[in-house]
Amino acid sequence: MTAKECIKERRSIRKFKDQPVDHALLAEIIETASYAPSWKHTQITRYIAVEGELKDKIAAECTGSWPKNGEIITQAPLLIAVTYIKGKSGFERDGSFSTTKGADWQVFDAGIATQTFCLAAHEKGLGSVIMGIFDEAKAASLLNLPEERILAALVPVGYPDEAPAAPRRKPVEELLSFQS
Numbered sequence: 001m002t003a004k005e006c007i008k009e010r011r012s013i014r015k016f017k018d019q020p021v022d023h024a025l026l027a028e029i030i031e032t033a034s035y036a037p038s039w040k041h042t043q044i045t046r047y048i049a050v051e052g053e054l055k056d057k058i059a060a061e062c063t064g065s066w067p068k069n070g071e072i073i074t075q076a077p078l079l080i081a082v083t084y085i086k087g088k089s090g091f092e093r094d095g096s097f098s099t100t101k102g103a104d105w106q107v108f109d110a111g112i113a114t115q116t117f118c119l120a121a122h123e124k125g126l127g128s129v130i131m132g133i134f135d136e137a138k139a140a141s142l143l144n145l146p147e148e149r150i151l152a153a154l155v156p157v158g159y160p161d162e163a164p165a166a167p168r169r170k171p172v173e174e175l176l177s178f179q180s
């Protein structure tokens with residue numbers, strides 16, 4: 001699989017086979033994802049692998065605003081909670097912001113890491129979907145996140161039981177402009 005194939009063939013997967021994800025395979029994927037770039041190499045992203053009762057509790061109690069997400073999480077064998085350590089990416093040592101973007105670089109780093117994770121998972125035959133719609137406070141509480149950690153996204157993972165077509169992309173002419 002080339003990088004281009006991996007990027008273009010990855011889809012958001014919302015139906016999974018009833019097959020567990022091997023922990024050693026997950027560790028290998030995380031090791032690959034660790035090569036994602038980050039602000040001053042701060043490497044703030046942390047992944048929590050959630051299975052069993054806790055996964056189903058998050059599905060049941062944190063997806064009221066978009067119940068479809070709850071169904072997907074329940075159906076997936078594994079849920080990755082993507083978290084990050086706050087106060088490092090985009091910050092100076094004295095706690096002040098490094099740039100006018102303020103704290104935004106933290107989520108930027110977590111986003112890069114999340115997509116890198118999803119691509120690494122895809123290369124190993126695993127499907128995933130990045131989720132942004134959930135009750136963040138409730139999920140962080142169920143995950144017992146310490147004060148310095150923020151929950152960025154939830155990512156159900158498993159072997160795909162569907163092969164959706166790629167949603168249409170905007171043409172390059174709309175995406176790219178040149179200036180001189």
Ligand SMILES: Cc1cc2nc3c(=O)[nH]c(=O)nc-3n(C[C@H](O)[C@H](O)[C@H](O)COP(=O)(O)O)c2cc1C
Binds near residue numbers: 013130132
């Ligand atoms: C930040 C972010 C949040 C998303 N939140 C959800 C979500 O809550 N539920 C869901 O089913 N898909 C979610 N998606 C998946 C998008 O709907 C999907 O990436 C988009 O439709 C393009 O499809 P593709 O990933 O197959 O290319 C999210 C994607 C991103 C990047």
